Every structure is written in structure tokens, then in C-alpha cells.
Amino acid sequence: MVSGPEVYDPLRVCLFPPRLNEQHQASGPSLFCDVSLVNTSNARFAISGQYFRQLLLSKSSLPPTAGVSYNRLPPLVPSSGLSQGVVLVLEPPSSKPFGSPARALGTLPEPPETAQILFNLSTVAYQGQGGRGTERKDKTVKHGGRAGSPQLGPNLHPPTLHLPPPLPHPSESFIPLPPHSASNHPDGPKPELICGVCHRLFSSASSLTAHMRLHRGGRALSCQHCGKAFIHNKRLQSHEASCRRALTTALPPRKKGLGLLVRHEGDVSELVGDEDHFVKVVDGHVIYFCSVCERSYMTLSSLKRHSNVHSWRRKYPCHFCDKVFALAEYRTKHEVWHTGERRYQCIFCWEAFATYYNLKTHQKAFHGINPGLISSEKTANGGYKQKVNALKLYRLLPMRSQKRPYKTYSDSLANGLLLPSSDPSAAPLPLDSRPGRIPELGLSSVITYGHPKPSVIVHGTAVSSVIVHSNQVTSGSGKSPLSSPSPEASNSQTLPKASVKPIKKHRESTEGHRKRAKLVDSSDTTEESERRSETGRFHHKSRKGQSKGDSSSASQSSVGPESKGSGPLCQITVRIGEEAMVKRSISETDLKRDRSPPPSKAKRTDSSPPDAKEPQYYFRQEVRKQGESEDDEDNLWRPYYSYKPKRKAPHHPKAPDAPSLPPQLGSQPRDQGLRTEPTETDRARERVIPGKGSPSRLSRRSLARHTCPQCHKVCKTSSALNRHVRRHELKHVPVVQSVPVISYPEPRNSTEGVDPQPCQPSDLNAEPHALLLPRGPPPPELERRDDSLAPSGEPRRGEVTGGYPVQDYPLPLIVQGGYRSGKKQDDNVLVSYPTGPLAFGPLGKMVPTGDLAKLPFYPDPYHLLYGPQLLAYPYNLAALPMALNMMAPGSDKVEPLPFLPALFNYAAAAGPYAGMAPHHLVANPSLYNSGGGGKKQRDSNNGKP
DNA sequence: ACAATTCCTGCCAAGATCG
DNA sequence: CGATCTTGGCAGGAATTGT
Ligand SMILES: [Zn+2]
Ligand SMILES: [Zn+2]
Ligand SMILES: [Zn+2]
Numbered sequence: 012m013v014s015g016p017e018v019y020d021p022l023r024v025c026l027f028p029p030r031l032n033e034q035h036q037a038s039g040p041s042l043f044c045d046v047s048l049v050n051t052s053n054a055r056f057a058i059s060g061q062y063f064r065q066l067l068l069s070k071s072s073l074p075p076t077a078g079v080s081y082n083r084l085p086p087l088v089p090s091s092g093l094s095q096g097v098v099l100v101l102e103p104p105s106s107k108p109f110g111s112p113a114r115a116l117g118t119l120p121e122p123p124e125t126a127q128i129l130f131n132l133s134t135v136a137y138q139g140q141g142g143r144g145t146e147r148k149d150k151t152v153k154h155g156g157r158a159g160s161p162q163l164g165p166n167l168h169p170p171t172l173h174l175p176p177p178l179p180h181p182s183e184s185f186i187p188l189p190p191h192s193a194s195n196h197p198d199g200p201k202p203e204l205i206c207g208v209c210h211r212l213f214s215s216a217s218s219l220t221a222h223m224r225l226h227r228g229g230r231a232l233s234c235q236h237c238g239k240a241f242i243h244n245k246r247l248q249s250h251e252a253s254c255r256r257a258l259t260t261a262l263p264p265r266k267k268g269l270g271l272l273v274r275h276e277g278d279v280s281e282l283v284g285d286e287d288h289f290v291k292v293v294d295g296h297v298i299y300f301c302s303v304c305e306r307s308y309m310t311l312s313s314l315k316r317h318s319n320v321h322s323w324r325r326k327y328p329c330h331f332c333d334k335v336f337a338l339a340e341y342r343t344k345h346e347v348w349h350t351g352e353r354r355y356q357c358i359f360c361w362e363a364f365a366t367y368y369n370l371k372t373h374q375k376a377f378h379g380i381n382p383g384l385i386s387s388e389k390t391a392n393g394g395y396k397q398k399v400n401a402l403k404l405y406r407l408l409p410m411r412s413q414k415r416p417y418k419t420y421s422d423s424l425a426n427g428l429l430l431p432s433s434d435p436s437a438a439p440l441p442l443d444s445r446p447g448r449i450p451e452l453g454l455s456s457v458i459t460y461g462h463p464k465p466s467v468i469v470h471g472t473a474v475s476s477v478i479v480h481s482n483q484v485t486s487g488s489g490k491s492p493l494s495s496p497s498p499e500a501s502n503s504q505t506l507p508k509a510s511v512k513p514i515k516k517h518r519e520s521t522e523g524h525r526k527r528a529k530l531v532d533s534s535d536t537t538e539e540s541e542r543r544s545e546t547g548r549f550h551h552k553s554r555k556g557q558s559k560g561d562s563s564s565a566s567q568s569s570v571g572p573e574s575k576g577s578g579p580l581c582q583i584t585v586r587i588g589e590e591a592m593v594k595r596s597i598s599e600t601d602l603k604r605d606r607s608p609p610p611s612k613a614k615r616t617d618s619s620p621p622d623a624k625e626p627q628y629y630f631r632q633e634v635r636k637q638g639e640s641e642d643d644e645d646n647l648w649r650p651y652y653s654y655k656p657k658r659k660a661p662h663h664p665k666a667p668d669a670p671s672l673p674p675q676l677g678s679q680p681r682d683q684g685l686r687t688e689p690t691e692t693d694r695a696r697e698r699v700i701p702g703k704g705s706p707s708r709l710s711r712r713s714l715a716r717h718t719c720p721q722c723h724k725v726c727k728t729s730s731a732l733n734r735h736v737r738r739h740e741l742k743h744v745p746v747v748q749s750v751p752v753i754s755y756p757e758p759r760n761s762t763e764g765v766d767p768q769p770c771q772p773s774d775l776n777a778e779p780h781a782l783l784l785p786r787g788p789p790p791p792e793l794e795r796r797d798d799s800l801a802p803s804g805e806p807r808r809g810e811v812t813g814g815y816p817v818q819d820y821p822l823p824l825i826v827q828g829g830y831r832s833g834k835k836q837d838d839n840v841l842v843s844y845p846t847g848p849l850a851f852g853p854l855g856k857m858v859p860t861g862d863l864a865k866l867p868f869y870p871d872p873y874h875l876l877y878g879p880q881l882l883a884y885p886y887n888l889a890a891l892p893m894a895l896n897m898m899a900p901g902s903d904k905v906e907p908l909p910f911l912p913a914l915f916n917y918a919a920a921a922g923p924y925a926g927m928a929p930h931h932l933v934a935n936p937s938l939y940n941s942g943g944g945g946k947k948q949r950d951s952n953n954g955k956p
Numbered sequence: 957a958c959a960a961t962t963c964c965t966g967c968c969a970a971g972a973t974c975g
Numbered sequence: 976c977g978a979t980c981t982t983g984g985c986a987g988g989a990a991t992t993g994t
Contacts, residue, residue, distance in 0.1 A: 394966025
């Protein structure tokens with residue numbers, strides 16, 4: 012019957028909860044599910060599952076031959092009304108594990124004549140549920156986007172599955188199906204064998220009887236972990252085993268006791284985890300859900316990482332500009348634009364590139380490599396899937412900059428909790444205060460620093476400015492202790508500016524560590540700085556209601572004292588429309604350091620030796636540039652990216668592939684409509700401070716003209732703006748404020764016209780780089796030191812990289828020893844950051860600017876040893892796999908192979924290394940890193956004793 | 957339409973803590 | 976020191992913006 016894998020996707024299935032009455036039906040669909048149909052003539056579906064309910068597919072709305080074979084379920088929305096709703100799983104009768112790949116459609120066993128629909132419906136959920144109609148509505152809207160899928164044939168309007176209206180009284184056990192259902196189908200089950208409560212179909216009276224016990228409160232056979240009821244003991248036992256495992260996994264030992272079973276629906280058990288997430292166990296798979304946006308994750312770590320985009324508990328500021336990122340990785344990637352580091356080296360020509368993208372582009376253009384050939388699989392959720400035999404046509408060079416210490420566990424723990432800064436014990440120890448470090452900031456200072464200074468700014472309407480203090484985010488409602496402004500706090504904030512934000516790191520080798528720690532910390536964690544001192548530097552305030560005057564006044568008022576110049580740097584993060592968060596610097600005087608960094612104010616101490624207690628770096632420019640008027644504060648910078656919710660095509664090619672993902676929840680494409688839309692602010696993964704720009708961006712002036720009326724986003728071109736605006740229209744963002752953690756008040760209307768244009772100071776154009784200028788010239792000594800260090804130290808590095816053209820040059824940025832552990836950092840020197848913007852050519856190559864002194868980084872050490880011409884095209888990739896993998900054949904152990912050129916005798920070619928004897932690496936392959944994976948690279952990078 | 961940049965997330969290894 | 980937990984790098988495609 013299945014003539015082909017025709018997939019009509021997506022289809023909308025409208026399910027009417029069993030308990031809904033006709034009125035509800037009339038009001039419209041309560042839930043949409045995307046369903047793929049395969050041709051089958053069936054318009055009727057038998058429903059099986061925990062609870063059965065027959066669904067009728069209205070023929071008129073279906074393609075001539077349609078049958079449900081596959082579906083993609085949106086994740087449950089636990090906390091919302093929808094959650095109460097339905098888990099709908101459509102599967103072919105063959106009962107493939109659900110979540111089976113769409114590709115399998117073509118091979119579906121014949122006749123899913125009656126495709127079975129697993130309809131897990133929590134009858135309980137529908138009972139006593141009040142205003143779910145509204146809630147569902149929201150959900151429904153989200154799915155609307157898929158209706159227009161190109162895959163739908165012209166006459167394939169999204170069919171609608173109508174679930175017959177639920178029976179009024181669940182208690183009734185045997186209720187005949189509505190006329191239009193079973194009776195119409197010749198093969199349909201007899202009405203008598205249908206549960207009147209949940210409409211599940213049964214093949215025998217006995218099974219139905221057993222089933223009915225479930226509805227009568229008989230909980231004899233219910234899982235002790237999740238409460239799921241079973242009719243058969245065997246199944247129960249089996250389930251409990253898996254459930255136990257799942258729960259164990261789901262909750263960390265320490266928190267196991269905290270896991271609360273919230274609800275159980277069909278095969279899904281929902282647990283409450285931390286405040287930032289909840290867990291569901293589906294079929295033994297643990298899935299973590301973000302409480303804010305409901306994105307689902309296979310791992311807790313992924314979720315934790317993600318949740319920072321909402322909470323911003325940790326902030327990762329760029330060391331070169333004022334962008335702040337929610338994920339460390341984002342910052343790392345971003346900083347490449349400042350450093351120019353090129354770590355992706357083509358194995359064919361040894362050319363190195365700054366980004367993976369550039370590398371791929373290069374290989375495609377110059378070597379005819381089709382990226383698709385060597386791409387590795389990804390999970391449905393977009394996760395990385397390791398591929399054993401993946402080819403790597405490039406080498407990932409070790410990172411030049413030493414890694415910063417990880418955030419500490421304690422820190423993270425403390426994060427979520429608002430710790431009164433005054434309580435030293437409660438507050439996580441700053442890195443600096445850890446053993447072996449010099450307490451630069453006395454505890455007291457830390458405390459003071461941390462004193463909750465009211466960062467809340469009350470805007471006219473909503474007071475809800477968000478305050479992010481010490482990692483805590485609170486709404487302006489004043490619920491948080493911090494929310495109440497405390498004058499003294501501001502006073503106490505006499506933090507050393509250094510603590511506030513170090514910009515560039517000076518690395519004195521001697522004290523480099525301490526400093527480094529400081530720098531890193533403070534910088535890294537704005538997060539940390541906040542955490543440790545609760546400087547409250549970043550104030551989040553909603554733009555809404557904030558008028559220009561407001562903003563200025565607000566900033567002043569809220570930060571007034573601090574802003575006065577002598578005060579610690581204080582910034583306000585402002586929400587711009589729906590997209591961007593902008594930090595406004597408040598204290599210009601002290602912090603300002605731009606073009607003319609006030610020596611005195613800037614804490615930087617070029618001349619003075621670094622003192623543990625007095626950090627000597629330059630503060631970041633938190634201030635706008637000189638010449639900017641006060642109004643500049645209102646200048647808004649917005650991130651390049653708008654961070655809108657992703658709208659992924661319904662059928663993500665990969666989605667089907669992820670067997671590992673739990674069917675309905677985990678495998679959902681990340682942007683699938685189901686997840687609640689986070690507020691725009693939540694989406695701002697990156698924040699930018701006015702006055703600074705990302706290196707790659709154009710001047711803001713040009714941007715000014717194309718501002719989205721809705722969200723204030725500024726596009727460079729009108730076309731971009733048009734596109735952007737269209738998104739708003741399509742998106743139809745629900746008004747639902749689903750952001751529990753951060754409540755940004757939001758009315759951006761009031762602000763409109765206020766700061767929109769400010770984004771483009773005219774002077775920016777003149778000196779694009781001015782904004783990016785590092786906080787100050789690096790101490791001369793630094794460079795020297797680096798040089799000296801590089802050669803002598805880091806033996807390991809030499810070994811690893813020896814012979815490679817890359818990064819074998821003296822690396823001013825790399826410090827001897829590298830980072831080992833927080834305790835030993837004193838011995839290590841950190842990477843120095845460039846003092847100024849670096850010029851880069853296309854593809855990330857650095858362009859010599861003429862002033863080498865100012866280009867401490869990557870003076871283009873990547874000489875091409877072998878031109879592309881050295882390799883005949885097309886390449887015989889088949890002959891290279893071994894080399895490409897850089898693994899010794901056959902051995903279990905991963906043995907790095909000699910660099911490709913050496914293997915293939917390319918080395919003879921002219922070039923700086925032409926005269927080199929056989930690549931020494933060949934002789935001693937174990938010395939170098941295979942480059943087969945970043946992790947390995949990293950190993951070499953981290954000089955371990 | 958195409959190029960370029962940023963976001964995203966499963967996986968994994970190293971760092972940080974805990975005991 | 977080992978066990979446990981956290982952090983962040985990585986791939987590489989999706990999403991989005993720039994041209
Ligand atoms: Zn989220
Ligand atoms: Zn930057
Ligand atoms: Zn190449």
C-alpha cells in the first residue's frame with residue numbers, strides 16, 4: 012500500500028482533549044501536533060496506548076491516501092496548561108520505537124492501514140483544569156508556522172484530526188463511541204471494548220476490566236517512582252527498573268532527594284529539578300528541560316550551560332571589547348576576531364584560518380573538498396556526535412591563549428543563590444582569595460564591593476528592572492533583597508576599579524598569576540567579579556518605560572554615586588526592543604579609557620609593577636568614547652545577531668537520526684515551536700556596550716537608518732530590515748511572558764524614539780578601531796618577557812608543535828608553563844592581549860599594519876610551505892584516510908601520524924622549511940598531537956607537569 | 957541568492973571540589 | 976588520591992545577517 016515514501020509534512024493534528032466539550036471544539040483546536048503522513052488510504056486511526064481514544068481523520072481534509080506514520084512531537088510543556096495536555100505519539104503499527112527517523116518512512120512496513128496512534132493522555136490532566144483553553148492557544152500559535160511547509164502538496168492542506176469530544180463523565184466505564192468513530196470502521200473495535208474514560212480500545216473484555224481498575228483509583232500496580240499505573244505486574248517491574256535508573260541519572264546524588272515527581276503522563280514522568288529546569292523521564296530516557304524556554308537537553312550540563320542565557324548569572328566579557336557573552340565558548344570564538352589567531356590549518360597547504368568556516372571555504376575553493384564528505388553526524392538536537400572514522404582534513408592547532416581557570420564549582424553553586432555580599436562565608440571565594448593567591452581585594456573589599464547596590468532602576472511603568480547582582484537575577488518587583496537600592500551599597504562600592512574589569516592583562520611573569528587570576532576572573536566572570544564581589548556592575552533594566560531621560564536619569568539615579576566618576580564602574584544593561592541588551596556605562600570618568608585613558612583614573616598601572624592588591628590592568632572601556640555626549644549613553648549597541656527564536660524546518664534532516672534522543676521530547680528540533688518563546692532579552696546571548704563595537708561590524712552610523720520599529724533592531728540595509736520585519740510578522744510572538752527568571756519589564760514602546768538612533772555615533776566611522784582599542788598600551792616589558800619565555804619555557808609546546816610552521820614562532824602570548832591549576836598560576840604567565848585592534852584580511856589573515864609593536868599577535872607566522880598546486884586535483888581522498896585521521900593504523904591507541912605533507916613527500920617543496928630533514932615528527936610521531944580532535948590539542952596545550 | 961557570522965548542543969576531557 | 980561535579984572546547988549545521 013505504501014507506494015513510496017511520500018511524506019506530507021507537516022500536518023496539523025488537532026486534538027480535542029477528551030474532557031473537552033463541544034464548545035471547546037468549536038473554539039478551535041487545542042493542540043497542534045505535526046504529523047507526517049504516508050500515503051495510505053486510511054482515514055481512520057486506531058489508537059492504542061496507555062489510554063485509548065479513537066481518532067477520526069476527516070477524509071475531506073486529508074490527502075487521498077494518507078496514513079499516519081510518523082510524527083514529531085513537540086516537547087511537553089510541563090508547567091503550562093499544555094503540559095496537562097497531551098503527549099501524542101503517532102507510530103506505524105509495526106511499532107517502531109517511537110522517534111524513528113523520518114527516513115524510515117519509506118520503508119514502513121506495509122500497511123499502516125491503521126496507523127496506530129499512541130495517545131498518551133492524562134485524563135487527570137484534563138480534569139479540573141481551568142483555563143487551559145487559553146494556554147493552548149498559545150501553543151497552537153507556535154505551530155502555525157509549519158503549516159506552510161513547502162512539502163505540502165497543493166491540495167494537501169493540513170488535515171486535522173479531530174478527537175471526538177470527550178465524554179462528560181470520566182467515571183463512566185463503558186460508553187459507546189460516537190457514531191462517527193468506531194462504528195464507521197468495519198474493523199473497528201466494538202464499542203463495548205472501549206474504555207469510557209479514556210477511550211482506549213481493548214481486544215478483550217478482561218483487559219478492559221483490568222484497565223478500568225486504573226480509573227477507579229486502583230493504584231496497586233503503579234510505579235513507586237513515577238506513579239505510572241500498569242495493568243500487568245511484569246510491565247510494572249520492568250518499568251520500575253528503568254524508571255529507577257532514569258531517576259538516578261537525572262538527579263545528581265546531592266539532589267536526588269529533591270526530585271519531585273510532578274506528574275506522570277503516559278510514559279512521561281516529570282520531575283522538578285533545580286529552579287532552572289525540570290526533568291522528564293520518557294521511556295527511560297532522561298530529558299532535561301529549561302524552565303524558561305523549555306528547550307530540551309539530553310544532558311544536564313547542556314541544560315545548565317544553556318540556562319545561563321536566561322539568567323546571565325555568569326557573564327563572559329570579551330577581553331578586547333565590551334561584548335559580553337552568556338557562554339564561555341561564545342566569547343572564545345568571538346575573541347578570535349580580536350586576536351586573529353588561526354588555528355584551523357589545512358592539511359593540504361598548511362594555510363591556517365581563524366575559523367572553521369574559513370577553513371572549509373578554503374578547502375572547497377582551493378582543494379575541491381566537499382565539506383559534506385567529511386562532515387560528521389549530528390544529533391537531532393544539534394549536538395555533536397562523535398564519529399570514529401571521521402576524516403579531518405585540517406589540523407586544529409592548540410590555542411594560543413592559555414585557558415582561564417574554570418569557574419569553580421562553589422562559585423556556580425553560589426551563583427544561583429543570592430548571597431548577601433556581606434556574608435563572607437556564604438559568598439563563594441573569589442579566585443583571588445583562594446589559597447595561594449594574594450587577596451587583592453580584602454574580604455572587606457569584596458564584601459563592600461559586593462554590597463548590593465541597588466542596581467534596580469525603576470521605570471515608569473514596570474518596575475521590573477532586572478538586577479543582576481552576584482549572579483542573581485531578580486525582578487524589579489522588589490522581591491529580591493537586592494532590589495531595594497541601598498545607598499550605602501553604592502558608597503561601599505569603592506571597589507578598586509581593577510576589580511571591576513580588567514581589560515588587558517598584563518602579564519608580569521612574576522605576579523602574572525595572581526594578576527591573571529584577577530584579570531581572568533574579573534573578566535571572565537563578570538560573572539565572577541559579580542559573584543565574588545557583587546559589584547553589581549551590570550544592571551539590567553528593561554528598556555521599557557525608560558525614556559531617554561529615564562535612562563539617563565535612571566542610570567544616574569540608580570548608580571548615581573558610582574557614576575560619579577570615582578565610583579566603580581557601573582553598567583546598566585538595557586534591553587533594546589526584543590533583541591539586544593545593552594550595557595551602558597555609567598561612570599565615565601574613572602573607567603573611561605578610550606582614546607585618552609585617564610591615567611589616574613584608569614587603574615592601569617603600566618609604570619607601576621603589578622600589585623596583587625592593585626590590579627594593574629586597564630579597565631575596559633566601559634565608557635563611551637570621548638566626544639560623545641551624555642546622550643551617548645543612550646546610544647545603543649546591538650548585537651550582530653538578533654537572537655530570535657529559531658524556526659527550524661519542521662523536518663530537520665537530522666532529527667530523525669537521533670535514536671539516542673528520546674522520542675518526543677529530546678528529539679525535537681531546537682526551534683520547534685513548542686518551546687515557549689523566551690523573551691527577547693533572554694535571547695540576548697551577547698551584550699554590547701555602547702561605544703564599542705565588534706571588530707567586524709560596520710560603523711553604526713549606517714545602521715541607524717534601518718531600525719525595526721518593533722524591536723529597535725538596527726539593520727545595516729533596508730533589505731535586511733525588511734527581512735527582519737517579516738520575521739516579526741511570521742513569528743507572531745506570543746505575548747506570553749515566559750521568563751520566570753528575569754523579568755524585564757519591557758515596554759519598549761515608551762522608549763521608542765528615545766534611543767533608537769543613538770547607536771550610531773558619527774565618529775565611529777572615522778575611527779572604527781578606536782572603539783576597539785585596548786585599554787592601554789601594554790607595558791613594554793610584557794613583550795620582552797614573552798619572548799624570553801617562549802623559547803625557554805614550554806618544552807612541551809616545542810615538542811608538540813615542533814616542525815610545524817605554525818605557532819612555532821615565539822609566541823608572545825603564550826606563557827611559559829601555561830595554566831595548570833589555580834594554585835600554581837602564580838608561576839604562569841597569562842596571555843597578553845593585544846593592545847589594539849588587529850587588522851585582518853579576508854579569511855582571517857592578519858594584515859600587517861606597519862606597527863608591529865602593536866601587533867603582538869600572530870604576525871602571520873603561517874607561511875605556506877606548500878601551495879595548493881602541490882596537490883593534484885582532484886585529490887585522491889581515498890588514499891588519505893589514514894593520514895587524514897592522523898591515527899596510526901590498527902593500533903588501539905591513538906597515535907598521531909606524521910603530518911600529511913611529510914607522508915606524501917611534499918615537504919621537499921620550497922618554503923621556509925624546505926630544507927628540513929625528514930619531518931622529525933615522522934620519526935617520532937608520538938610527540939605530536941594528532942590534531943584529530945580539539946581535546947587532544949587541548950591536552951598538549953595545557954602543559955601538564 | 958550567496959557569503960559571512962553567530963547560535964546551538966551532545967559529547968568529552970580537564971579543572972575544581974569533595975571526602 | 977580517587978570520586979564526583981563543573982566547565983568549556985569542539986563540530987558543523989541551523990539561524991540569521993550582510994552584500
Ligand atoms: Zn531556556
Ligand atoms: Zn570583542
Ligand atoms: Zn589548503
